[in-house]
Amino acid sequence: MKYMIIGGVAGGATAVARLRRVDEKAEIVLLEKGKYISYANCGLPYYIGGVIAEREKLLVQTPESFGKRFRIDVRVENEAISIQPDNKKVTIRKADGSTYEESYDKLLLSPGATPVRPPLEGIDLEGIFTLRNVEDTDRIKSYISSKCVKRAVVVGAGFIGLEMAENLHHAGVHVSVVEMGNQVMAPIDFSMAAPVHQHLIQKGVALYLEEGVTRFERTDKGINVFLKSGKTIPADMVLLSIGVRPATDLAKQAGLRLGETGGIWVDEHLETSIKDIYAVGDAIEYPHPLTGKPWLNYLANPANRQGRIVADNMALGNVVAYEGAIGTSIAKVFDMTVASTGLAAKRLKQWGMDYCSSVTHSVSHAGYYPDALPLTLKLTFHPKTGKLYGAQCIGYEGVDKRIDQIAGLIKRGGTVYDLMETEHTYAPPFSSAKDPIAIAGYVASNIISGAMPAITWRELLAEKENVMLIDTRTPEEYSFGSIPGAVNIPLDELRNHLSEIPSDKPVVLFCAVGLRGYLAQRILIGNGYKQVRNLIGGYKTYSAAVAPVPVPVADETVCYKSEAVSDEVSSCACESPVVKINACGLQCPGPIMKVKQAMDHAEPGQQIEVVATDAGFARDASAWCDTTGNKLIRKSESKGRYTVVIEKGNSCPTATPVPAGRGKTLILFSDDLDKALATFVLANGAAATGQKVSIFFTFWGLNVLKKVQKPKVEKDIFGRMFGMMLPSSSLKLKLSQMNMFGLGSRMMRFLMKRKGVDSLESLRAQALEQGVEFIACQMSMDMMGISREELLDEVTIGGVATYMERADKANVNLFI
Template identity: 65%
Template sequence: MKYVIVGGVAGGATAAARIRRNTEKAEIVLFEKGEYISYANCGLPYYIGGVIRDRERLFVQTPEAFARRFRVDVRTVSEVTAIDVRRKEVTVRTSDGREYVETYDKLLLSPGASPVRLPLTGIDSRGIFTLRNVQDTDRIKDYVRQHQVRRALIVGGGFIGLEMAENLQHTGAEVAVVEMAAQVMGPIDFSMAALVHEHLLQKGVKLYLEQAVESFEETASGVTVKFKSGITIETDLVILSIGVRAETSLASAAGLELGEMKGIRVNEYLQTSDESVYAVGDAIEFPHPLTGKPWLNFLAGPANRQARIVADNMVFGNKVKYEGAVGTAIAKVFDQTVASTGLPAKRLIQFGIPYLSATIHSGSHAGYYPGALQMAIKITFSPDGGKLYGAQIVGYDGVDKRIDEYAMVIKRGGTVYDLMELEHAYAPPFSSAKDPVAVSGYVAGNILNGKMNPLYWRDLKTADLNRVTLVDVRTPDEYALGGIDGAVNVPLDELRERLAELPLDKSVWVYCGVGLRGYLASNILKENGYDVRNLIGGLKTYKAAVTPVCIPGAPEDVCVRKSSNTCCVSQEEKVPVARIVRIDACGIQCPGPILKLKTSME
């Protein structure tokens, strides 16, 4: 049996190795149009930033070592230009322009995806790059070495874009990010992305949100970038991170079926419309396990999973079904970790799927053990039965562990009640007796059984506060540091004695720092006959979501007009610092951090 594989990175190389482990008798030919196979695609930004110093560490296997170990005929710099499915042949072009034909018994396509390059004026100018492979990486690295890159612009605020923002800052460049949407990190909801915006601004990254690039112009000193809004900025380097597109031209030309999303259509065995041709990786279209609708999933983890399955099916016949992927992803954004899995609220709205959500801010480990940092977690779930739809986390330590737990529950069709039943390994350096995953399940359960009536930040932002009583249940010291306009301060520990101050003929909306004290207050009020709602995620979520991000250089009043909130601070504003006093408030429950701050100031 002769197996031909097109594409030698994640999917192709993994499948070739698995086929060989399945049988010693097969002939395996692997074509890769680039120079390298099986390299660490996700590590490329970190090599540019110098975090990964040794270029050779990017390569899992060299073509020679891979060929020797697995007895695979590896042919790099060899592009498959055509497939004849009737004759079971592929046409191959080598680096010197020579063409030849190779036959196959079974063919695997793993062509990946290519970066999106919009037809903008000047997009081919010197100093403008995309990042998808080792060659791109080498070009960017060489350019940074040979030129004085003081300013860098990232076009696109997705995972790779923000990883590049961090790593270009490591090289000493001042970094700006321009994004057409109102937020960075498209896979997560706006309220969660707002926490990322805060962190990026703290790190000195300039954000141009809701801005679109119109043109580029190469100049003697670098590149002039013009936005459609009329804003013009000067930069020394541009990284295009607009997104990727499934590479399907080869399959389409061969007459293989494409799906609704313009990916290669495959069945549950990862077989294309031709029974002798299979496909894996970024280029395939497969139904989402939650919606049943076809989607494209540009992630290395699922590609490797598919490669293992497809190798077994190609050798032993179609016996192993692919279960689909829910899109579990994670990224390091400076000091923060951002992760998501399943469907966020905005996608559920898009699909017309009813949902509820819960947002918590919980410590990464026991608060009394040094270094406990908060992570923000948002989960989405069905109002009927609590089926878990998605999870998003923005935090520091322990984000990876928790997002994987959510992903497993989602893939198994589990509910928020399953989150409560997960058995967590607990020791103070790693978690709390009530792990954040379990806590999110408890909060969701309280919403589902009616114990807590949730108030979401968008509802509060657009509400007529003359029709409700808004109550801040934090301490007077916390309240004095700022809250929500129109709120009255009735601390939680004084609430029972001051009920008479709250009219019964109005709904009472309560909030605290992160939601816990608001929940406790809502229980007291509910038992005393009040119609009460608690702000989900508390003031931390609300403030992050409603505070506008100013366009760099724009007058402050422009930002304020975007929101009723008036605490917007220009990205250009610098506050002189005479002395830094460091206060360790990690892991302390509210109002502990404020009290510790007050004591230190006094």
Template identity: 60%
Template sequence: MSKYLIVGGVAGGATAAARMRRLDEHAEIVLIESSAYISYANCGLPYYIGGTIKDRSKLFVQTPESFGVRFALDVRTQQTVTAVYPDEHTVEIRRADGSIYRESYDKLLLSPGAMPIVPKIEGADLPGVFTMRTVEDTDRIKTFVNEHKPRRAVIVGGGFIGLEMAENLHEQGMQVSVVELAPQVMAPIDFSMASFVHAHLREHGVGLYLGQGLEQIASTASGALSLRLSTGELLEADILLLSIGVRPRTELATKAGIALGERGGIKVDAHFQTSAADVYAVGDAIEYPHPITGQPWLNYLAGPANRQARLVADAMVTGSSEPYEGSIGTSIAKVFDITVAATGLPAKALKQAGLPYQSATIHPSSHATYYPGAHQLTLKLTFDPKTGRIYGAQAVGIEGVDKRIDSIAQLIKNSGTVADLVKTEQAYAPPFASAKDPVALVGYVASNIISGKVKPLYWRDLNPEDLGQATLVDVRTPAEYQLGHIPGAINLPVDELRGLLDRLDPMRPIYVYCAVGLRGYLASNILRQRGFADVRNLVGGFKLWSAATADYNAPARPREVVSAAASYHTAQSDKPCTEIDARGLCCPGPIVTLAKAMQELEVGDRLRLVATDPGFVRDAKAWCQTTGNRFVEGGGDRGDYYVTIEKADRTAASEASCSSSAQPQGKTFILFSDDLDKALATFVLANGAAATGEKVTIFFTFWGLNAVKRGGIVPPKKDIWGKMFGFMLPKDSTGLALSKMNMGGIGSWMMRRVMRAKGVDSLEALRDQAIAAGVEFIACQMSMDVMGISREELLPEVTIGGVATYMQRANQANINLFI
């Protein structure tokens, strides 16, 4: 009778033990686990902390007792293997009480897993600082959250677990920030794809500190944690989670003289045999060649660990010679409303490995667009530019991501090519997919690149500041162009392109782009066949370029009510309701669409409009209060923002407005100027009005935005126009100049000095008084966009609004001043 000893009882160890018993009913199988738990769902731990999984017991596939009984195993928990003696075929084990004993084996399986990386940072051992890998870690975090009710959380590390924890702590009502040393979150995907994750995190108010490391942790007088980043910036937190990454547990192997590989994992052959006789290893602790590069790599995924466990059990018990094919690293995660998945190798890994590659990026819908609920997803494919072998794929979207990644993963596992990709058959019905499924579409795009039917231009190669001799052509509609375009581009809509060829020089390179790439491809075909030799199409279009070139570094902010899915429900009414899809339009597009559609309705009819502008619900409420129409309901659901509005009798609304207008209702100010004296006058008047108990609003537009800029922050990255405005504009309110006799700044210095001498409050003090008095600060979104000013540059008390928001405030006030 053979005796098998297994070290580690989670994914690899438990699976191997069960498989061994199925293969040999008579063998003696001993499973040693240092914790109190085996075979638990460690990927579900963040969701238990967040409350999505409420019953803790559901995290455990088996208890040690039930597992031992079912498979006739000797399961020993809370015992730790401290040494392996391969020559003697024994191990040393320490019990929970500290006593030591030895256990013999015929064959030994090491499945110790990985351990969190804890940086050598001052303060890493303070209360409120946690790592999370085990059930015990989870219990400690859960207890701390329940007892201390933390309000601010910081996650150091933007990997899968880090972002899952960010979401779940956010769901617990905390204000969450993520600090990541790399320039992006989620290392398995490329930077451009991670940009969509960055944008989604910012939409949910998560603070991002990308390209920054944690250098020191200290306690504050109030008991909070003070964190110093590598840039010198300070953050405060009530709870800190170190999720920097993990490393293989190789202590046992090292002490036993078992060989490690280049990446620091336990080196194994195709049957998981280590360098020691009768000693095998699987799971997070091993390294194994990647099927594509042939280079050793570490893979911390439960799926491959279970596959390895089955194969190693066969090899240990039956002597099976089936070799392990290796893992390509297929992973997936939920980040708030979106799904992020990857398989194979991203472009950055291929570049590091020295493999030639090209990529294709598309933005198809998750299912047929004419069937309700379709959402756009982004799918990127990497492949060999000559053979077409598929190297990897990444996808980000609301739904449909898992299906596409799994399909492509199977082809990669079998060394499939782009030609194989276009031959795949996908189940089609409008609620689930389109007749041209995204998997086939990305294959078609890749095929066109390989065949030379389209010459790709990648976002990293498009620098608007250095186009050289190239002509950049936006082939979208004029309306799309006006809403936003790449600097330096001229607008030649694809449907009019054939009649506008005289505006292009055939001797110069032509770079074309559209929203997502399709119209750019059509335009490039037209130009190539009309004598333009060097034509390139921007892969992924304006959508990918704008996402990849944006700066998402910003502090955390409280959750917006409008982003809560529960805030929307379908209003029940017998009245006619018109539905309009305004997704993709930027402010003031949705409001303009709303106003135009309401003109066509009869009194009492309802309109339901959906948009993707986060400020739309607020603007719609303000528009209704201004126009007299009835705001029925509104809210957000997975990236979409809804309103239902009922058309009212404008005559009756006007009469009601006139009858109430005689009563003082408040004051509104538009601060258009950034002259110091005019800004002072604005805040003095606002404070005086607020002192009477009236509602006061200051609407900051264009140059007036400089009066509410924050000082002492690292300016976010900007495009060329933002940089130009940033160079010309003052960094914050302390740089405001006088409208007259400024004399190169001497005048404003004198003014501030005289104010101090006479006991007059400074501009900044007056501004703080206004905030304390409840004066509402609204920044004009359109002005911010035009001048390249980001939300993060403004005071946290400032809210963002559009034209409709101001008009509603102005309509309610009896005095409106433009300064």
């Protein structure tokens, strides 16, 4: 038997090696139009960037070594130019241009795919490249070295385009990426691509989305790349990564059937429409296992699997059926890993398939073990059966093993319930007791069962004006930013605020990643609310998805700095040691709470350096500084660890300051227990949202500030009379109504404790901790014979002028 294989990379090389193992006596001829066979084409970008230093490591086998080991007639620089199926012959052109014919008994086509080069003006200029094989790699590598390339434009933001962007960056080249779509990495959903956009920008890549190239022009200084928006990007070289198409010229000439998508049609045994001619790899079209629809799959793993199957079928007589590929891929984008398998939500929507999706945010291993890094996982699944359709994952560690596990389940018809039942290895350095894919399964099952009615970020954008939006995070998290129009009711306080939440209006709850939103949802449903949904993926997903991609500016630097951030360090900061905080592995609000605690104890001008793995914290640090009066000095990112340096503002009090005109002042005139409670509830609420709050205690309100253990002070007769008639401390306050000789106030305190409501004294302490200013009226103190020593130490003394000055800067003034 004589076998001929056309194409010596991936599927072709695998088929040849398998054929020899199956049939030791066969005659096998391998034709390859290039100089190299069986090379690692996926490693080509990393050789260009210098990550792979030795070119020889890309060459898995040389023609000589491969031919000798497997007793193969390997013919490189021999291009098949036509096939005559009737007499089973192939016409071949050699490197010198001469041609000859070779017969076969069975033929395998593995021609791969060819890069797309649109007919743009100037596209054939020197310095414009595509990357598909070793020869392309050599040309690019040589050009970068000889031309001293400092600026490059990558056209197309697919997997290869972004890998090239990273590796050109490693080579010291400033990179601009131009993409016609509204996102990078088209196979994944927009919400999953959004964090990749931010990561690219952090690394100094100039990202041009929804832009197309119209033409190229060569100048004395390099190449000008003209965009459809009218912008021009100067470059020293251009890499085209617009896409590929199946190489089908030879198949067309031979009369082979082409499929709906333009690839070579093959049956389940990978045989083409003409007997004894088979095909594998990027050039073939095959039904997708989940949809039955024909599709093209440009991935190395399926090509190699097809090579093994087709060898058995060619040698043994169509004995193995190919199950198809679901499209499992992974890419390294600087420090981030992006992987996907199966069908994304946008593809399911395009094909009219019913589906649900879930987004969960976890960490790569146990959060308490060092260097736990964030990991986001999105599932798509059938809304009733839970059959898995696809998964996407982004993170810094552990992305590959999660997607690999899910891909195996999808290929076997698995469901979200299988994710819950999967047994994982667990030790703190490697995973968590509840692995991220198990958590994703639990969330998906809650969506299916109706235990967690959900809303996606896109749906929320469309419905936002018609729902009550509740942010269940802490006030500190809320101060870092929230969804416009959201009301902050922390989860732990939700039961005390049910009267503020309408039961006849749709309610959307959210937190940082979805867990607290779900818990809040269960509270509301348990209290009779019907129209309550939880935001999938929480604020982390929403904020990343709606964050605008900044428009690149000329002469950008590659360092990651936020706008209006100064590199100058204040003289105060130089005099004080930098406080370093390690918040790695902490989920929101962990990093925020650590920063706030450090800021409360820092001196003006002192710097706080925070290292966190929560990208949301780093992204929002600038906005938080703007609202708190602190100064963002710098921020940087490396391998999923975000370093933020914040300097405490010189005039920044421990409370969170706000711009003038947004403060709150309250006058407490009463010593009734219920009125005092209302005062501190309002004060704490305002302070929690970043408001500057002052309470002016006058006349009877001074009794709220009295110490329980007061020092002995000298008083005149009127002071002693007031002392006997007035409450000695806040513990003795009475109700304004239904006091019933003190029984009402005792009942009120009992009910507060039973229902988990903070006491008056606790609310007062919380207000002080948040920086609420307590001002005691000097005139009232004099009139009532109250001395400064009898009042809480934190109280300041003031008069009408003090109050009026605070009132002038406030937009709310309350008299209680």
